[in-house]
């Protein structure tokens with residue numbers, strides 16, 4: 001890490017983020033059904049979230065997702081399970097009919113997405129997460145929109161974290177490869193110096209090699225002390241780096257546990273990990 005300035009005084013730098021470091025999970029043992037938060041509550045939690053779009057049916061049913069300090073939490077599940085909807089709900093893009101969202105102990109259920117960014121949430125949505133006609137540098141600058149201080153140091157840290165973006169900083173983001181675009185999107189979210197980062201399918205549509213590289217960068221960000229809550233299509237690989245995992249099915253928590261537990265569970269393997 002020493003060569004990389006992308007660190008600050010938050011978090012626990014010594015702790016292993018990967019599964020080898022042990023669970024450190026807020027949720028203890030594997031269980032079926034509703035996820036139960038740890039006493040004291042995790043750093044970010046959407047708890048018992050029930051809601052849908054507009055006046056439509058409930059997409060989420062008592063869904064709980066959470067991430068604690070020093071953790072990577074991963075949400076997996078079939079297409080249409082409501083993973084993105086759950087992320088949007090935590091970010092304030094969905095009116096909840098029941099449940100709540102808390103950040104660092106504070107109830108933020110009523111806050112707008114903008115206000116949540118000010119509180120320290122960084123969110124990279126699944127689609128349309130960059131401005132394709134702007135340069136890489138302009139995209140990162142846009143990310144700093146809430147900041148009134150000098151953000152040049154953060155920009156440098158992000159360009160250190162993603163060296164290819166330094167090389168391409170004056171190029172239109174739309175000219176970049178899929179993996180490079182995702183780096184722009186993550187970099188943009190980091191420009192606010194978030195206290196927690198939410199990523200919806202950061203490795204969508206990239207090759208396995210690029211996926212591994214992106215996961216390495218995500219682990220690096222987590223090691224700087226920024227907890228990460230992410231949705232992943234590459235379930236097996238994502239659970240390997242997850243401290244905590246959630247399997248969502250039809251808007252509900254089907255399974256939750258440590259990444260390791262979920263990877264070892266025969267039912268989860270059979271139904272969601274291809275055996």
Ligand SMILES: Nc1ncnc2c1ncn2[C@@H]1O[C@H](COP(=O)(O)OP(=O)(O)OP(=O)(O)O)[C@@H](O)[C@H]1O
Pocket residue numbers: 053056059077078079080081082083084085086126
């Ligand atoms: N903006 C929207 N308005 C109405 N319904 C929506 C909207 N977005 C998603 N849905 C519906 O909500 C359900 C869950 O969709 P969601 O995108 O959350 O699933 P997902 O688990 O993220 O799927 P994927 O793996 O394909 O990204 C689906 O039935 C979908 O059609």
Ligand SMILES: [Mg+2]
Pocket residue numbers: 083084085126200
């Ligand atoms: Mg989705």
